[in-house]
Amino acid sequence: DEYLERESFETSYFSTVAAAQEALDKHTAASAARDNQSVTGSSAFSEHWDILIIHMVTSKLDSHTMRDWETERNHIKSIPTLEEFNSFLKNRADLLETMEEAQSQKHTRRHSDISHNRPKTFVLIPTTRINCEALNIPSHIKLADPTFSVPAEVHMLLGADLFWAVLSNNRINLGKNKPTLVETTLGWIVSGSIQVPYSKHNKMQSYNTVHCHFLNNIELEEKLDKFFEFESVSTTQQSRTKGESECEQIFTQTTTRHPDGNFIVTIPLKESPECLGDSSQQALIQFKSLERKFNRNSEFKQKYTDFLEEYQTLGHMSENTNPQDDKTSYIMPHHGILREDKLTTKLRTVFNASSITSSGKSFNDIQYIGPTVQDDLLSILIRFRQHKYVVSSDIEKMYRQIYVKEEQRSLQQIYWRSDPSEPIKLYKLNRVAYGTASAPYLATRCLMQLGQECTDKNVGETILHDFYVDDYISGNDDEQTLIQTCQNSPTEFMGEKC
Incomplete structure (x- = not known):
């Protein structure tokens, strides 16, 4: 009885501490935001208001949060900005919010032990x-x-x-x-x-x-x-490298919208594409190898042909009738993988942008990979487990919803013909192609941009924090609210409200 009584006390104590810490961090973050708005209007602080506000707010932090902030500062090469400080506070509050408060004052069978760790202390x-x-x-x-x-x-x-x-x-x-x-x-x-x-x-x-x-x-x-x-679960974000910052700068300065509402992006390059050598010979050899595989497997050929015909019908690729006009060119080998265990997409076509050209470099070699812009999977799953009712879905053809700038489409070309009796033709891929190094960044960054531009706050938040690549993982404690969210899918939210 004494053991259970103490265990009950510990459970209640730590849940109370977590709730109090969560409230404090949220209040501190809100106060920082209000200070931001009030001070930015004053010309006297136009240069150094970030440093001043951070100094005032950190004086109100508890020792644990202050220690984590000092650790975070070590990862920031320059003077930390107020935006970085607010991001740190929000991430810490989000993590504490996911800690589930005990519903019972007594020990139950459905009880999980929690390890409370502190670094080595000199107190x-x-x-x-x-x-x-x-x-x-x-x-x-x-x-x-x-x-x-x-x-x-x-x-x-x-x-x-x-x-x-x-x-x-x-x-x-x-x-x-x-x-x-x-x-x-x-x-x-x-x-x-x-x-x-x-x-x-x-x-x-x-x-x-x-x-x-x-x-x-x-x-x-x-x-x-x-x-x-x-x-341990880190509450801090790693500072971006120089390459990641340049990649982000390219996106913000060059991304536009197509008349149909879709994004038009620039593939972020760290080197000029003129450094690429000839890629046609390797691509042609692999295409002929693919055709030999077609002769051995008619079902595979039919699925592959259907896939690329749909690709062309949707306007996601188009024939390059004047390749001599292209200043730079790269032809990607491609092949298919049959996955009989899959219920939906049994064929996966792979565009190989890592194929080496005669100069020793590939298209992927000269691309920026880009930073991770979405929440980490662990944080998303922890939040997902807190909901009483949950939902999951994904975005259909996520990469192919995004246009590539027309001047760069010659760097995304493939050989194709559906009939061996026809001449081999050259096609440009007009949309972001899976297999390219920057594709995951471009797709997720466009999704984040939708969330930032969204006029509906709730919709914007779910786009920003409930997606892992193209997978939507969310929920709600109210069943009717969740049903309404499912009926108005995230894709519809993007089209109508963002």
Whole structure:
């Protein structure tokens, strides 16, 4: 009963701390946003208001959040901006919000143990020297740490399972406003409140302390540190590299909209495409190899032909009738993979933009990969598990919803003919092609842009935070609200409200 009572207290305590921390971080983030709006209007702070506001807000942070912010600053090469600081606070609040509060005050069978980890601490315990003579500890008691009254660093943090295993039932209460002696397999420990004077007027101050006087094991401590390093969930975002920043700059400066509403993007290149050599010979060899495979498998040929005919019918590729007019050119080999275990797409066509040209470089070699712009999968799944009702779906032909700038389409060409008796023709791919290095970034970045431009706040939030690549993973605690969301699918949201 005593064990269950303590476990119930710990569950309630940590859930309360998490809720309080969540509220504090959200309040701090909101305050920072309000300060942002009020200060930016003043010309006096036009240059240094970011630094000033960050300084004011950080003074209100708790020690844990402040430590994480210092860690985050180490990853930022330049002076941190207010936008980066607000992003840090929001990410931390989102993580704390996903911690589910216990619904019962008592231990239930459906209970998961939580490991509460702290880095190695240099806090001295106790914070001041204690007068042992005033405690009247019996002389026959052998303490696990005879010098417990002298301020010293914590030697080791023990898990709850091990802590209760070393305790025995023998206890000695030293009296009112005095601690309790508890016997363990390693000796007696001192636990409880100690009243000590803290001023010249001899007023009393209470210290609630629990001391576990065990020997320090350096090797074990290092292993635990590594374990918690692997298991921890980071609340900070890695700073972008120079290449990622340039990639983002290309997108923001060159992306436009087609009359049909779809994005027109520029493939982010880190080198001039003029460095590419001849790619036609390798592409032609692999296409003829593909045709030989068609002769051996008629079903494979039919599916492949249907796929590329649909590609052409939808306008996603078009014949290049004047290849001599192209300043630069790259022809991608392509092949197909049959996946009989799939219920929908049994054939997957692969465009190989990593094929080396005669110069030793491929199209993928000269592209930026781009930064990750969506929330990490773990955060999305953690939020997904908090909902009472959930839904999942995906965007059909996500990459092919995005136009490539016309001047770059000659870098996305393939050989094709549906009948061996016909001449081999050259086709340009007009849309973002899977198999190119920048395709995942371009597709997800366009999706994020939709979320940022969306006039409906709720729709914008679900686009920004509930997508992993093209997979939509979301939910709601209200069934009717979720049904309404499903009826107005994210694709319709994008078309009508974004």
